[in-house]
Amino acid sequence: MTDHLGELAALYALGILEPDEQRAAEEHLTHCDACRRLLAQAEADVAAMAAAQPQLEPPGMLRAPQPALRAPMRNPMWLAVAAAVAIAVLPSGYLLQQNLAMHQSELMESQAMARLMTGPHRTVAFAGTDARVMYAPDGSWYCIIVRGASAPFHVMWSHDGTQTMLGTAMPHGDIALLYLPKSHRMDQLSLMQDGHVVGQAQLVF
Amino acid sequence: MRLAPGDEAFAAAFAAKERWAFDEAYTRFGKLLYSTAYHVLGSPEDAQDCVHDALTRVWRSPDSYLRSRGALRSFLTVCVRNEAITRLRSKVRRRKLEERVAAEPAENEELGAIDVIERDRLRAALRSLPPEQRRPLELAYFEYKTHVEIARELNEPLGTVKSRIALGLRKLGTALGASE
Numbered sequence: 001m002t003d004h005l006g007e008l009a010a011l012y013a014l015g016i017l018e019p020d021e022q023r024a025a026e027e028h029l030t031h032c033d034a035c036r037r038l039l040a041q042a043e044a045d046v047a048a049m050a051a052a053q054p055q056l057e058p059p060g061m062l063r064a065p066q067p068a069l070r071a072p073m074r075n076p077m078w079l080a081v082a083a084a085v086a087i088a089v090l091p092s093g094y095l096l097q098q099n100l101a102m103h104q105s106e107l108m109e110s111q112a113m114a115r116l117m118t119g120p121h122r123t124v125a126f127a128g129t130d131a132r133v134m135y136a137p138d139g140s141w142y143c144i145i146v147r148g149a150s151a152p153f154h155v156m157w158s159h160d161g162t163q164t165m166l167g168t169a170m171p172h173g174d175i176a177l178l179y180l181p182k183s184h185r186m187d188q189l190s191l192m193q194d195g196h197v198v199g200q201a202q203l204v205f
Numbered sequence: 206m207r208l209a210p211g212d213e214a215f216a217a218a219f220a221a222k223e224r225w226a227f228d229e230a231y232t233r234f235g236k237l238l239y240s241t242a243y244h245v246l247g248s249p250e251d252a253q254d255c256v257h258d259a260l261t262r263v264w265r266s267p268d269s270y271l272r273s274r275g276a277l278r279s280f281l282t283v284c285v286r287n288e289a290i291t292r293l294r295s296k297v298r299r300r301k302l303e304e305r306v307a308a309e310p311a312e313n314e315e316l317g318a319i320d321v322i323e324r325d326r327l328r329a330a331l332r333s334l335p336p337e338q339r340r341p342l343e344l345a346y347f348e349y350k351t352h353v354e355i356a357r358e359l360n361e362p363l364g365t366v367k368s369r370i371a372l373g374l375r376k377l378g379t380a381l382g383a384s385e
Contacts, residue, residue: 010371011352015287016345018353033273040275042371045378047279049346050241050286052327052381058239059249062256064228109298116302145302175303 004028005035013042109172112143112179126191126199133201139185144169149176151193158188216277220270227264234278238285245289245349252289259288279383290349330380338373341366 005025011017012025029036115121116134121143123134131146131153144155149171155178157164166189169178191199215233218226235256242252242259263269263284274280331339344355356366 007367007371010374011345011367013283014345014370014374015283015290015349016351016355016370018351036271036273037275040273040279041378041383042374043274043279043283044276044383045374045381046286046346047237047276047282048378048381048383049327050244050282051237052330053240053244055236056240056243058235058253062231062235062239062253064231064260109295109302113298113302147303172299175299177302 004032005038009035009038009042010045012039013046108177108179111181112145112177115141115143115179122204124201124203126189126201129191129199131191131199131201133189133203135203137205139182139205142166142180142182142186142189144178144180144189144191146171146176146191148174152176153178153198154192155180156190156192156197157186158190159186163190212277216272219277220272222264227260230260230277230281234281237278238281241282241286242289245286245293251292255289255292256285259285262288293349326381330377333380334373334376338369338376341370342373342377345370 005012005028008017008021008025012022017025029039115136121134121136123132125132129146130148131144133142133144135142144153146153146169149169151171153169153176155166155169157166166180166186167178169176169191185203185205187203187205189201189203190197191201215226215229219230238256238260239252242255243249246252246255260281263281270277270280331343334342341355341359341361344350344358345352350358352363352366352370355370356363359366361369
């Protein structure tokens with residue numbers, strides 16, 4: 001975005017921009033002081049709205065997570081080491097991973113929803129489970145959904161006497177979901193957990 | 206014993222990622238941030254998680270908060286609110302997915318878990334706005350609709366909706382005594 005934010009600053013502060021507009025606004029804000037000031041005012045207005053709603057005491061004491069969080073290191077030489085340590089050792093590294101996983105899962109949900117809402121599709125159950133695969137009649141996408149899942153499920157494609165691992169449906173909330181954009185038809189899918197096949201689906205094209 | 210620093214020194218320390226400033230943010234703004242998240246999500250546990258995740262993300266991103274962004278309190282409030290809106294939208298999407306899976310007719314309802322417009326100071330201030338500014342701002346703030354969805358719902362041009370929201374927000378901020 002090369003134009004200044006103008007009225008979009010208010011929409012950005014309210015969190016109601018479309019995702020592509022939001023990304024463009026964020027990019028513009030990295031180098032435009034005038035728009036940062038404009039946004040600061042809009043954020044102050046939204047914060048005033050939030051403060052004017054009834055204020056609630058958090059249940060128990062709301063404290064900063066312990067142990068101490070480490071601020072990001074600015075020396076690039078140390079970044080890789082710091083990231084590795086954070087991911088491998090610190091609980092805060094886990095938090096970061098969790099955030100990344102959450103956003104990835106949101107992206108997958110959005111894509112799946114867009115397909116299911118707009119495109120024609122078929123639905124087949126995985127025999128013996130509460131899981132289903134919804135897929136495009138031309139094989140261009142597949143959406144595997146397991147309800148009531150509390151652990152990950154691996155999804156395999158059986159073809160020509162071999163099994164190809166397609167991905168893992170990770171639980172998020174009450175469902176595990178895997179969205180697969182593909183360019184070919186797959187007529188036999190299996191769900192696996194702990195090394196065992198727990199369900200099979202026969203797709204029809 | 207550390208003396209309570211002034212706003213400027215505190216914000217500068219937060220921007221410089223001094224650890225004590227992270228703790229201090231919880232002390233100073235915890236109630237506001239928690240309330241902000243709760244009003245969107247309607248669950249104490251989700252609200253707490255949301256505050257922790259939003260603050261952790263801000264803390265871990267280099268240069269996420271610069272002094273030129275204005276008041277730290279406003280910045281963090283908007284970060285937490287946006288995180289809460291993202292979570293709420295995801296929750297709605299998941300529920301719709303489940304409905305699809307269960308082969309039930311999709312319901313176009315919005316999440317009704319929260320009685321959104323409480324009788325509070327905010328509602329009184331909103332009443333002071335002309336209806337053509339109040340309605341789009343209510344849809345944005347309380348129902349988390351994008352400007353495109355609002356324009357569609359109100360059957361108004363997108364540009365008109367953007368202007369009215371921006372104008373309404375500034376007026377409301379002034380009425381509520383917002384200061385940068």
